[in-house]
Structure formats: C-alpha cells, structure tokens
Amino acid sequence: xxxxxxxxxxxxxxxxxxxxxxxxxxxxxxxxxxxxxxxxxxxxxxxxxxxxxxxxxxxxxxxxxxxxxxxxxxxxxxxxxxxxxxxxxxxxxxxxxxxxxxxxxxxxxxxxxxxxxxxxxxxxxxxxxxxxxxxxxxxxxxxxxxxxxxxxxxxxxxxxxxxxxxxxxxxxxxxxxxxxxxxxxxxxxxxxxxxxxxxxxxxxxxxxxxxxxxxxxxxxxxxxxxxxxxxxxxxxxxxxxxxxxxxxxxxxxxxxxxxxxxxxxxxxxxxxxxxxxxxxxxxxxxxxxx
Amino acid sequence: xxxxxxxxxxxxxxxxxxxxxxxxxxxxxxxxxxxxxxxxxxxxxxxxxxxxxxxxxxxxxxxxxxxxxxxxxxxxxxxxxxxxxxxxxxxxxxxxxxxxxxxxxxxxxxxxxxxxxxxxxxxxxxxxxxxxxxxxxxxxxxxxxxxxxxxxxxxxxxxxxxxxxxxxxxxxxxxxxxxxxxxxxxxxxxxxxxxxxxxxxxxxxxxxxxxxxxxxxxxxxxxxxxxxxxxxxxxxxxxxxxxxxxxxxxxxxxxxxxxxxxxxxx
Numbered sequence: 001x002x003x004x005x006x007x008x009x010x011x012x013x014x015x016x017x018x019x020x021x022x023x024x025x026x027x028x029x030x031x032x033x034x035x036x037x038x039x040x041x042x043x044x045x046x047x048x049x050x051x052x053x054x055x056x057x058x059x060x061x062x063x064x065x066x067x068x069x070x071x072x073x074x075x076x077x078x079x080x081x082x083x084x085x086x087x088x089x090x091x092x093x094x095x096x097x098x099x100x101x102x103x104x105x106x107x108x109x110x111x112x113x114x115x116x117x118x119x120x121x122x123x124x125x126x127x128x129x130x131x132x133x134x135x136x137x138x139x140x141x142x143x144x145x146x147x148x149x150x151x152x153x154x155x156x157x158x159x160x161x162x163x164x165x166x167x168x169x170x171x172x173x174x175x176x177x178x179x180x181x182x183x184x185x186x187x188x189x190x191x192x193x194x195x196x197x198x199x200x201x202x203x204x205x206x207x208x209x210x211x212x213x214x215x216x217x218x219x220x221x222x223x224x225x226x227x228x229x230x231x232x233x234x235x236x237x238x239x240x241x242x243x244x245x246x247x248x249x250x251x252x253x254x255x256x257x258x259x260x261x262x263x264x265x266x267x268x269x270x271x272x273x274x275x276x277x278x279x280x281x282x283x284x285x286x287x288x289x290x
Numbered sequence: 291x292x293x294x295x296x297x298x299x300x301x302x303x304x305x306x307x308x309x310x311x312x313x314x315x316x317x318x319x320x321x322x323x324x325x326x327x328x329x330x331x332x333x334x335x336x337x338x339x340x341x342x343x344x345x346x347x348x349x350x351x352x353x354x355x356x357x358x359x360x361x362x363x364x365x366x367x368x369x370x371x372x373x374x375x376x377x378x379x380x381x382x383x384x385x386x387x388x389x390x391x392x393x394x395x396x397x398x399x400x401x402x403x404x405x406x407x408x409x410x411x412x413x414x415x416x417x418x419x420x421x422x423x424x425x426x427x428x429x430x431x432x433x434x435x436x437x438x439x440x441x442x443x444x445x446x447x448x449x450x451x452x453x454x455x456x457x458x459x460x461x462x463x464x465x466x467x468x469x470x471x472x473x474x475x476x477x478x479x480x481x482x483x484x485x486x487x488x489x490x491x492x493x494x495x496x497x498x499x500x501x502x503x504x505x506x507x508x509x510x511x512x513x514x515x516x517x518x519x520x521x522x523x524x525x526x527x528x529x530x531x532x533x534x535x536x537x538x539x540x541x542x543x544x545x546x547x548x549x550x551x552x553x554x555x556x
Contacts, residue, residue: 013375020364020387020428027425028390031401038404048408091300094293107297109537114304116482117529120505121522125307128314128322135310138325169304220392227394230488234509244396251400251493257408264400271394 039262043255056262066246066263073226073243074270076157080164081222085214087165088172092213093206095173096180108177115170123234126163130154130235155237163231168224172217179213180206211285219275226271243267308526315519322515333520340517346504350485353416353500357423357484358477364424365431365476366469372432373439391429398422399493406494414496422490427480434479438472438543471543478536482529 007015039056042049060066095107114122129135130153137149153159183206191201229244236242243263250260279286318328337343368387371377390398402422406412442465450460488502495503505521508514 009375010377013371013377013380016367016371016375017377017380017383017387018367020368020432021383023364023428024387024389024425027402027421028393028398029386031405032397034405034409035397035401038408087300090293091297094297098293105537105541109533110301111304113530113533114308116479116486116533117308117526118486118502118505118522120488120502120509121311121518121525122307124509124518125310128310129306133321135306166303166307169300223392224394227396227489229396230506244394247396247400248493251403257400257404260400261404264397268394268397 035261036265038258039265041258043258048258056259057266059259060262060266066243066266069241069243069246070267070270072157073267074274076160076164076232076242077222077225077271079161080168080225081218083161083165084168084172084221085176085217088169088217089176089214092173092176092180096177108174111173112170115167119167120230122167123163123231126159126166127154127234130159130162154235155240157236157240159235159237160232160240160242163235164225164228167228167231168221171220171224175216175220176210176213179210179216183209208285211282215279215282215286218278222278223271223275226267311519311523311526314516315523317516320513320516322519333516334524336517337520337524343501343504343521346499346501349416349495349498350501353419353423353491354481354484356420357427358481360420361424361427361431361480362435362473362476364428365435366473368428368432369435369439370465372436373442374444388429388432390426393426395426395487395489396493398426399490402490403493414494416496416498416500418494418496419491419500422494423480423484423487426487426490427483430479430483431476434476434540435469435472437540438469438475442468469543471539475536475540475543478532478539482532482536486525486529 040052040054042051042053042055091111095104095111099107127134131137132149132151132154134154136153137146140146141149153162187205187209188201191205192198196204226242227244229242229248232240232242232245244267247260247263247267250256250263313326314322315333316329316331317326318330318332319326368384372380372384399422402418406414406418412418446464447457447460450464451457455463486502488506491500491503492506499507505518508518
C-alpha cells in the first residue's frame with residue numbers, strides 16, 4: 001500500500017523551532033561575531049581599516065581609565081547582586097512558605113508591577129528620593145535626626161548600587177521563589193522529626209535545595225547590570241561612571257566603534273568568566289537535582 | 291510574622307519611586323522637591339500641545355505593536371515546539387533562544403549597530419529598533435506561552451486530524467482557542483517592554499526618536515521635569531492597566547489548559 005512519506009517528530013519539531021532559532025542566530029549570534037571581528041579593526045573618522053590589529057586591546061590594557069572603569073563596573077555589579085539577592089531571598093521565602101496558595105500569584109504580580117513601569121522615570125525618581133532636597137533628607141531633617149542633608153547617597157557609586165538593586169529586585173525574587181516552590185515540604189518535617197531545629201533545617205535542607213534558584217538569581221542580576229548606562233549617567237555623578245558609559249561614548253560621541261567594540265568584548269568576557277566561575281563553585285548544589 | 295513585616299517593607303521600597311510620580315505631576319512648582327506647593331493640572335495640559343512628543347509617542351506605539359505581534363508569533367513557534375515535540379538538541383536550541391534574557395542590553399544594541407550601520411551601511415529607522423526589540427521580547431513571550439501550552443494534550447489535535455481537519459486547521463480550531471488568553475497576555479507584555487525600552491532604542495533610533503529617547507532628552511532640562519512627571523504618571527497608569535489585563539488573561543489561559551497556577555510571568 002502506498003503511504004504518504006511521513007515527517008518524523010524530530011523533523012517537525014525542528015521545523016517549528018526554526019523561525020525563533022534562526023531569528024536569534026541572525027540577530028544575536030551573527031552580530032556578536034561581528035562585534036568580536038570589529039574589535040580587531042581600527043577606525044579613522046568615517047573610514048574603517050580592516051587590517052587585523054590588537055591595538056584596541058593594547059589601548060584598553062595600557063590606559064588606566066579603562067581598567068579603572070572595568071574594575072568599578074565589576075565592583076558595582078557584584079555589590080548590586082549581593083544586595084539584591086540577600087534582600088530578595090526572605091521575600092521569596094515568605095511568599096513560598098507563608099502566603100496562602102491562592103494569594104501567591106497576587107503577591108508575585110505586586111512584586112513584578114514596578115519592574116514593568118517606565119525605567120528612565122523610575123531611575124530619575126531615585127534622584128528625587130536620595131537628593132539634597134530629597135525625600136530622605138527632608139524627612140530626616142524634619143524629624144530631627146540629622147542637621148545637614150546627607151551627601152553620601154547621591155552622585156556616587158552608592159546611589160548607583162541602590163538604584164540598580166531596586167531595578168533588578170523581581171529578577172532575583174522570581175527564580176528563588178520557583179526553586180523554593182519545588183521543595184518537597186515533607187523533607188522539612190522529616191528533618192524536624194529527626195531532631196533538627198528550625199534554623200538548622202533551613203541551613204541543611206531548605207537552603208541547599210534552593211541553591212539552583214539562588215544561582216539563577218545571581219546570574220540574571222549580575223550579567224545584565226554590567227550593560228546599564230542610564231543609572232550611572234543619572235545617579236553616578238563624575239565618580240560613578242561605569243564601563244557601559246564608556247562604550248556608549250566611544251560609539252556615539254567619539255565615533256570610535258572598534259574601540260567601543262573591544263571594550264564591549266572585554267566587559268562581556270570578564271562578566272561571563274566570573275559568572276562561569278560562580279556556577280562552577282556552586283556545582284555541587286546544581287548537580288542531579290530537579 | 292516578622293517575615294511578613296519585612297515583605298511589606300520590601301513592597302514599600304519597590305513602590306516608593308512610583309508613588310512619588312503623581313505627587314509631583316500635580317504639584318504647582320517647576321522644582322521636583324519637597325515641600326509640595328499646590329495643586330495644578332497644567333503639566334498635563336502642556337503634554338497635549340507638544341507636537342514633537344506626539345511624534346515620539348506615535349513612533350513608540352508603532353514599534354511596540356509590531357514588536358508585540360512578531361515576538362508573539364516567534365514565541366508561539368518556540369513554545370509549541372517545546373511542548374509538543376521531542377527533537378535533537380532541544381535543550382540547547384531552547385536555551386539559545388532564551389539567551390537574550392541575560393544578555394546585557396548594551397551588547398545587543400552595539401552589536402546590531404555595527405551590523406546595520408558599519409557592515410551593511412543601512413540607515414537606522416523604526417525597523418532597526420523593532421528587530422532588536424523582537425529579539426529581547428521573544429524570551430518573555432515564550433515564558434508566558436509555555437504556561438499556556440503546558441498540559442495541552444497533543445492527542446486533541448490528532449483527534450481533529452483523524453476527523454478530517456488539516457494540520458493547520460486542527461491547530462486553528464482546537465489549540466488556538468485554548469491558548470488565546472496566553473497569546474494576548476504575551477502580546478501585552480511584549481508591548482509594555484518595547485514601549486518602555488530605552489537602552490537599545492537610544493543606539494538604534496534614526497532621525498525620529500522614540501518616547502523613552504525623547505524623555506531622556508527632557509531629563510536634561512530642569513524646566514521640563516514636571517511635564518516628564520505628568521507623562522510618567524500616564525505611562526505608569528497605562529502599564530498597570532495593561533499588566534492587570536495580561537495577568538487576568540494569563541490566569542484564564544492557565545485555567546483553560548487545566549494547569550494549577552504557580553503565579554508570575556517568568
């Protein structure tokens with residue numbers, strides 16, 4: 001009997017996934033390769049010289065400003081990640097363990113809403129809160145706690161860290177929440193039945209099982225924060241500029257795209273290396289658990 | 291109990307900046323600081339007469355609508371492939387498509403800028419922004435649509451095909467109605483992300499700015515700040531409205547698919 005040639009399930013799956021796959025390939029993978037290629041070229045005003053050279057990387061290594069900016073960027077991203085994840089964990093824990101199941105999505109919805117609202121204006125409003133005549137300073141002066149406005153919270157690295165920690169909060173809460181939700185509650189009862197107290201149960205059962213979520217939260221906060229130039233521009237003042245500001249300047253103001261590309265590559269590679277190292281450090285928590 | 295208090299304080303921290311917006315939008319002073327001086331609606335009036343703002347809003351709306359449609363279409367493909375088929379390299383390919391979620395936006399922006407301007411020599415337009423926005427919105431759409439496709443029984447489409455529907459006909463008449471709430475929810479989320487996105491739009495916008503790029507320009511002029519606050523108030527109200535609709539539809543979609551709601555967009 002004649003049969004229509006059947007397409008296998010695997011082929012059909014590939015056919016289905018191919019539009020988003022090729023889109024990501026063309027608009028993400030190819031441009032990323034282009035940026036690496038570009039970083040080995042040079043540009044003189046408008047003409048691009050395509051001879052292979054390491055000059056851009058040499059300049060980055062030799063001029064102290066670039067290394068200083070990169071170090072500060074990595075420092076800020078690390079601080080933001082630590083602050084965000086530490087502040088977020090108890091909230092995720094509360095929503096997962098103490099909120100009634102039917103109220104959980106309401107809590108998550110409330111947590112995510114501020115994240116979706118105008119980013120630029122949110123960053124600007126932190127200036128209003130932390131500023132010289134801002135909410136915090138007027139408030140503290142009015143209740144008599146301080147005489148002079150506090151100045152260490154605006155136009156420096158601290159202000160950048162506070163603002164970014166606010167912006168990335170939901171990114172940290174959601175993966176931790178998902179990991180906590182997966183924990184089999186009977187394991188906790190078992191630990192307590194076997195004589196562990198609540199604190200030890202948390203550290204020996206809950207936390208290790210939540211580690212995949214914590215690692216995901218760290219990565220999803222740490223990697224993107226390196227690419228933000230809005231917050232340092234508005235909040236950082238002269239001493240709080242980061243590597244992303246320099247990349248932006250090289251591309252848009254100084255018209256030196258190859259040097260900008262090299263800076264972007266250096267930033268990406270350092271961030272990925274640190275992220276990879278962090279994942280390796282935590283691999284014993286990630287292995288074989290689902 | 292103390293955890294509950296902490297969680298509530300945390301929510302206040304999350305909402306503090308947004309809560310200030312309407313205060314300054316209706317405040318009768320050009321300086322954005324306390325104490326408030328009086329009530330006025332004039333900043334909203336100024337929004338109505340600003341033609342360059344209207345052009346920028348028009349650009350942003352066009353970009354956001356196109357982004358919502360295209361990224362949701364790509365999201366449907368990926369979510370359907372993920373839910374219904376097993377194929378080689380599935381985890382790797384899916385991970386690759388989700389990668390823009392963690393890629394710093396400035397990297398997406400500069401790499402596309404290089405390709406478009408330096409390599410192809412094309413000029414920047416709204417379409418370059420749409421192309422980039424579709425890339426970063428697709429992972430969010432997939433995350434939402436995965437929820438809608440979960441537990442969708444593949445045998446329902448097979449049954450429809452046994453009864454004489456074509457493959458596409460089965461999808462249209464059986465699966466599509468079931469995932470419709472998810473589709474609308476995904477479009478609303480992509481629309482919201484695109485409308486608000488600044489970092490990429492700043493690099494890739496042509497001669498005519500989008501709304502966030504225009505707002506960025508305004509932030510440099512102290513006298514225009516109250517107008518920005520008024521605009522911000524409208525935007526926040528609008529996004530809360532859209533997100534609430536998206537959330538209601540997402541839950542309805544989960545209910546239709548018979549999945550217990552685990553909450554959250556991600």
